[in-house]
Amino acid sequence: YGGGYQAQYGAPQLAANDPMWGYFTAIAGQDGEVDAEELQRCLTQSGFTGSYQPFSLDTCRIMIAMLDRDHTGKMGFNEFKDLFVALNGWKQNFMMVDQDRSGNIDPNEMSRAINAMGYHISPQTLTVIIKRYSKNGRIFFDDYVASCVKLRALSDHFRRRDTMQQGTVAFQYDDFIQCTMAV
């Protein structure tokens, strides 16, 4: 009786019945896991980016780094599905803001998009994020996704350590570097 809990060793059998399983195995190839190059090819060929610019290899590496808890540099099936759910949410969010479908948004639209995701960050931090991810004052879809991936991964790292939900975490240097250099 599973009851919301799924044993790791049970995953492959259940996965075989999943409509995405065939798709995943085709992309993953021989080693059964998806690396950055495979992810980039898959997101471009599947038309995920549509009329937007394809994702850079670097954005794909950050996406994998976010989910890669065993540090193999690759994604298994469940990680792959998690990423697709997240990507679809970010894409919808971006398209809602990018009303003229130009593929890029301005700083105000970027602020709205980040706020819409429910992160509580100060205007100054928002400014820092926008500066980092804009080109000539515009934020392109690829960079927007890279910023979403990073913001989520960093917030997850923080929340996991903030066990008392105090909004403050004491980081040791090595731990700080490990979780911030990964993404």
Place this chain on the structure above:
Amino acid sequence: YGGGYQAQYGAPQLAANDPMWGYFTAIAGQDGEVDAEELQRCLTQSGFTGSYQPFSLDTCRIMIAMLDRDHTGKMGFNEFKDLFVALNGWKQNFMMVDQDRSGNIDPNEMSRAINAMGYHISPQTLTVIIKRYSKNGRIFFDDYVASCVKLRALSDHFRRRDTMQQGTVAFQYDDFIQCTMAV
């Protein structure tokens, strides 16, 4: 009498006597500051990357983010000089390790390069960094520099907050996001 202290408003006059000043103004253009595109062009045209691949725009943006304390997204003259000093150190370090001049190094060589910079990080953190910055098991010059820039910027952020030098810093969520999303 200056005595090691240089007033901000005094900088342009003194800078004019600096051999790098003419070079800087040529690169900076009308606005007198260097942005990511200008930095990329300058590092490629000056032959800094030499036989290595030119820096990606993303690496250039991280370099500027590291030094951009006033959040303009651009570099002034003193920041530009600081960056050149750092870049030369990293390049020497890389070339020492990349003995066959292939333009890329393996994980063991990367470990040696990072250790040579004097950072005290655990083997596990080293592994995370190498996974994040390698392509097919090799670390290219561009990615190596991106990792050096990030490691330095993050270590600076940490050190500035670790006033008692305890090796532990209590980060508030917003502050954590601000200093980690910037690079």
